[in-house]
Amino acid sequence: MALNSFAFDCLRTTFDLFVASQYNMYDEDYNGYVLDSLYTDKGEGQSLSIKYYRTGNHLDSTIEYNVTPDTTTQRVIVYNETVKVDKEENSKTVHFYKDGEEYQKIEFYFKDDSLYYRTLNIQGKIENLYEEYSIYIVNDTIFENEGSPITVHDSENENRCSVNHQMQAATSWTTLMTYEYETRGDTLIQTNHNPANNQSVNGTKEFYVPVDLLQTTPIISKKIYPVADWKNSKQFDLLGRPAKSEHIIKVGR
Numbered sequence: 001m002a003l004n005s006f007a008f009d010c011l012r013t014t015f016d017l018f019v020a021s022q023y024n025m026y027d028e029d030y031n032g033y034v035l036d037s038l039y040t041d042k043g044e045g046q047s048l049s050i051k052y053y054r055t056g057n058h059l060d061s062t063i064e065y066n067v068t069p070d071t072t073t074q075r076v077i078v079y080n081e082t083v084k085v086d087k088e089e090n091s092k093t094v095h096f097y098k099d100g101e102e103y104q105k106i107e108f109y110f111k112d113d114s115l116y117y118r119t120l121n122i123q124g125k126i127e128n129l130y131e132e133y134s135i136y137i138v139n140d141t142i143f144e145n146e147g148s149p150i151t152v153h154d155s156e157n158e159n160r161c162s163v164n165h166q167m168q169a170a171t172s173w174t175t176l177m178t179y180e181y182e183t184r185g186d187t188l189i190q191t192n193h194n195p196a197n198n199q200s201v202n203g204t205k206e207f208y209v210p211v212d213l214l215q216t217t218p219i220i221s222k223k224i225y226p227v228a229d230w231k232n233s234k235q236f237d238l239l240g241r242p243a244k245s246e247h248i249i250k251v252g253r
Contacts (some may be wrong), residue, residue, distance in 0.1 A: 006129055010161035011153055014179050015113070015137045017190070017208065022117065023110050025095055026085045030057050033188055035209040040204050045069030055209045059083065104130075113137045149176060 020032050021142045034057060034123040038047045049065040064077040086094040090111050105127075108117045114136035121126045135144050142151035149165035163177040188208040 010138070010157075010159055010179060010181060011140060011151060013140060013181055014151060015135070015142055016187060017133065019110065019115050022106075023092070023108050023115060025057055026092065027087075028057075030211060032211060034211050036187070036207045036209045038204060038206045054211075071095065151179075154178070 013025070013071060017033060020030070024030050025034060027158075031069060032052065035052060037049065037051045042048060045067075046069060047067045049067075051063045051065075051167065053060045053062070059081055061078055061080050067076075080099050082097045082100075084097070086093040086095075091107070091109045094106050094108070095102055095104075095203075101120050104119065104121055106117050106119050108115065110116075114134070116132075116134040118132045119130040121130045122128075133145060135142065144150070149163050151161055151163045151175045154160040154162055157180070159182065160178055160180040161176045163179075165171040165176050173196050179193060180191045180193070182189050186209060190206045190208065192204045192206070
């Protein structure tokens, strides 16, 4: 399918996608993009593909395909998940269940262009704080966790923005991650690229689709993603860090 020509405000798209997937997506009347699938080439013949099956915006199950260097070998993991939401005016608590057992809950607070949440992992009846995170957008900058790192527009490409970090006492900024967007039909594609490792990392591809077009149809494992040459990629959260929580990897429920 030919690539449509479409200009994005990358900064606004990045912020809105993140807020939608973390907060708005759990509303019954949500009408927007959700994460349909992603592809990561781990290098040396290994790759990870994740496919989400939904009815509307409700996640029914998740399938992970882990391919080994011997391409005849695949490890397939199927998750049967349910989500319960307790909602108030500007806040909500989302409970995640895997095969009927609650394993995580996230407490959100959102107002204007600011989102705060805390993630608690659950084992039995014990809750452990896993992560606290805040993100907000002011003018042409996304700030995270007390202001560092920041995400700004790319001066040469309006479809791309960069996550920059300034080390303590340093005078210059380091680019941790870039995000670039394109469309293919009704699909929005986000490519995450780590400039510091451009010899081995050429981006994780995330595929977003409008929620009203989703169908729970069978998956054909080797034909999920367009053919590309992505090298040794990793999942990253908006901070440009390797994703360290199960929830971040499964963004876009």
